[in-house]
Amino acid sequence: MATQTEQRPVLALSAVNQMGCRCARVVLLLLLQALCLLAEDGSIDCMCVGSGCLSEQCKGEQCFIAVTISNGEPSFRRGCLFGSESRRMTCSAAPSASHVVECCSQPMCNVNASMESLLQLLQTSPGSGPARYRPETVLLFIFLGPVVALALLATPTLLLCRRLRPGRLERLREFDTEQGAVDGLITSNVGDSTLADLLDQSCTSGSGSGLPFLVQRTVARQISLVECVGKGRYGEVWRGQWQGENVAVKIFSSRDEKSWFRETEIYNTVLLRHENILGFMASDMTSRNSSTQLWLITHYHENGSLYDYLQRAPVDTADGLLMAASVASGLVHLHTEIFGTEGKPAIAHRDLKSKNVLVKKDLRCCIADLGLAVTHSQADNQLDVGNNPKVGTKRYMAPEVLDESIQTDCFDAYKRVDIWAFGLVLWEIARRTYSNGIVEDYRPPFYDLVPNDPSFDDMRKVVCVEQQRPFVPNRWFSDPTLSALVKLMKECWYQNPSARLTALRIKKTLDKIHSSLEKAKPDC
Numbered sequence: 001m002a003t004q005t006e007q008r009p010v011l012a013l014s015a016v017n018q019m020g021c022r023c024a025r026v027v028l029l030l031l032l033q034a035l036c037l038l039a040e041d042g043s044i045d046c047m048c049v050g051s052g053c054l055s056e057q058c059k060g061e062q063c064f065i066a067v068t069i070s071n072g073e074p075s076f077r078r079g080c081l082f083g084s085e086s087r088r089m090t091c092s093a094a095p096s097a098s099h100v101v102e103c104c105s106q107p108m109c110n111v112n113a114s115m116e117s118l119l120q121l122l123q124t125s126p127g128s129g130p131a132r133y134r135p136e137t138v139l140l141f142i143f144l145g146p147v148v149a150l151a152l153l154a155t156p157t158l159l160l161c162r163r164l165r166p167g168r169l170e171r172l173r174e175f176d177t178e179q180g181a182v183d184g185l186i187t188s189n190v191g192d193s194t195l196a197d198l199l200d201q202s203c204t205s206g207s208g209s210g211l212p213f214l215v216q217r218t219v220a221r222q223i224s225l226v227e228c229v230g231k232g233r234y235g236e237v238w239r240g241q242w243q244g245e246n247v248a249v250k251i252f253s254s255r256d257e258k259s260w261f262r263e264t265e266i267y268n269t270v271l272l273r274h275e276n277i278l279g280f281m282a283s284d285m286t287s288r289n290s291s292t293q294l295w296l297i298t299h300y301h302e303n304g305s306l307y308d309y310l311q312r313a314p315v316d317t318a319d320g321l322l323m324a325a326s327v328a329s330g331l332v333h334l335h336t337e338i339f340g341t342e343g344k345p346a347i348a349h350r351d352l353k354s355k356n357v358l359v360k361k362d363l364r365c366c367i368a369d370l371g372l373a374v375t376h377s378q379a380d381n382q383l384d385v386g387n388n389p390k391v392g393t394k395r396y397m398a399p400e401v402l403d404e405s406i407q408t409d410c411f412d413a414y415k416r417v418d419i420w421a422f423g424l425v426l427w428e429i430a431r432r433t434y435s436n437g438i439v440e441d442y443r444p445p446f447y448d449l450v451p452n453d454p455s456f457d458d459m460r461k462v463v464c465v466e467q468q469r470p471f472v473p474n475r476w477f478s479d480p481t482l483s484a485l486v487k488l489m490k491e492c493w494y495q496n497p498s499a500r501l502t503a504l505r506i507k508k509t510l511d512k513i514h515s516s517l518e519k520a521k522p523d524c
Contacts, residue, residue, distance in 0.1 A: 050077035063110040066101040067118040076115040216282035252294040259371030260294040271344035276330030278368035303359035320433035326364040328507040345375040348414035351392040352421035376411035402460040416497040423492025435479040
């Protein structure tokens with residue numbers, strides 16, 4: 001019974017996710033509002049571990065612990081039981097050779113129970129023949145089956161209510177008993193889907209938000225970590241594999257939880273999916289090596305970041321323009337608010353730099369790392385800056401950020417900060433673009449004016465007081481394409497934020513430069 005109980009919530013939510021989007025969403029919201037009120041009374045807190053758990057605790061009328069042997073491997077679960085009939089049937093089940101369950105009725109009474117004590121019951125239980133039930137249990141099966149079915153279907157909805165309370169996700173913690181075995185942990189089967197199949201199954205179609213939460217957790221637990229491909233102050237990035245496909249797993253350090261939470265929140269924004277925004281798959285909290293880890297799973301791009309790519313290889317003029325135009329296209333999508341029933345708020349990145357831009361196989365780029373993003377909706381004129389106290393990278397900070405004159409209550413001010421940073425990224429690309437067979441070595445912006453790890457004061461002195469800009473070699477002015485790029489980047493670097501170009505104007509200008517380059521090519 002416990003095995004069936006744990007599987008049905010996942011099946012029920014999968015069925016809901018496959019219903020007609022708008023009708024299902026309205027019905028589910030009405031159910032949530034009604035059931036959330038009921039979920040508060042007549043229940044106790046229990047520890048929840050194993051598949052079907054949305055957090056480390058759940059509320060029920062009784063707590064349970066259970067062990068199931070599958071393919072010779074024991075699986076240990078803790079959780080809650082709802083409804084008197086469900087509790088009586090589950091707790092009345094006699095131990096068998098493959099399953100045993102124990103129930104208790106005090107708050108958190110299943111916390112200290114161990115798998116070893118239940119395994120002893122398994123070893124001493126009869127090894128053959130079906131489990132025997134008392135007569136009253138058989139009667140309950142016959143006469144109260146429909147009531148139990150309704151209780152099982154309501155369980156995931158009640159758990160969702162707990163998850164949707166304000167601040168619930170931020171306090172979420174999960175403790176798995178199989179520590180260090182995250183790679184092999186699977187909550188439920190999602191079939192032979194590919195990444196594209198899963199993303200297309202989302203209720204909002206392929207251009208919508210993230211996957212349903214339970215599907216995200218399922219995907220996260222089916223990923224095997226292969227190799228570490230990067231480290232930073234936020235944590236690590238690993239190349240992982242899911243059903244034979246490479247994925248990127250960004251593992252945040254515990255001190256950077258707010259960035260993980262904010263990035264998860266932003267990536268689940270409806271209509272965020274775009275070819276020039278890093279593709280998001282799933283987000284999950286998991287326990288590994290006795291510590292809680294925060295995972296963000298995205299598409300994997302083997303070329304790495306634009307910062308890494310430009311250090312390895314220079315680019316020709318066409319590829320340099322392609323890189324710049326794709327970053328601008330992603331920025332336009334972020335900055336643009338989409339109106340409608342399922343609209344998208346305008347989003348400002350706030351930490352745009354070459355390390356936060358990834359290079360695809362075709363050398364087009366996509367923008368990543370939305371942990372510091374700011375959102376704005378005109379409908380209610382609400383500016384959401386999140387609760388992360390961190391600011392962007394000092395080397396890429398705009399003058400108004402460095403001298404602290406930025407209008408923090410104005411969304412357009414944050415968009416103009418992104419434009420300043422884009423101008424610096426454009427300069428980095430231009431340095432590594434061939435012109436008359438000549439190309440400069442890679443250097444970060446202001447490399448000749450500040451130390452390798454500049455302080456806030458270093459950058460303020462150079463950018464605000466001296467009003468200096470990155471060095472532009474004379475040879476760039478002899479190349480029509482690079483000369484046009486110089487004009488464009490300088491219009492991103494105005495000291496007055498309101499004088500800077502918009503992302504859309506930048507994109508159109510780059511498209512025009514690319515068209516001019518194509519026309520200038522000699523006919524074969």
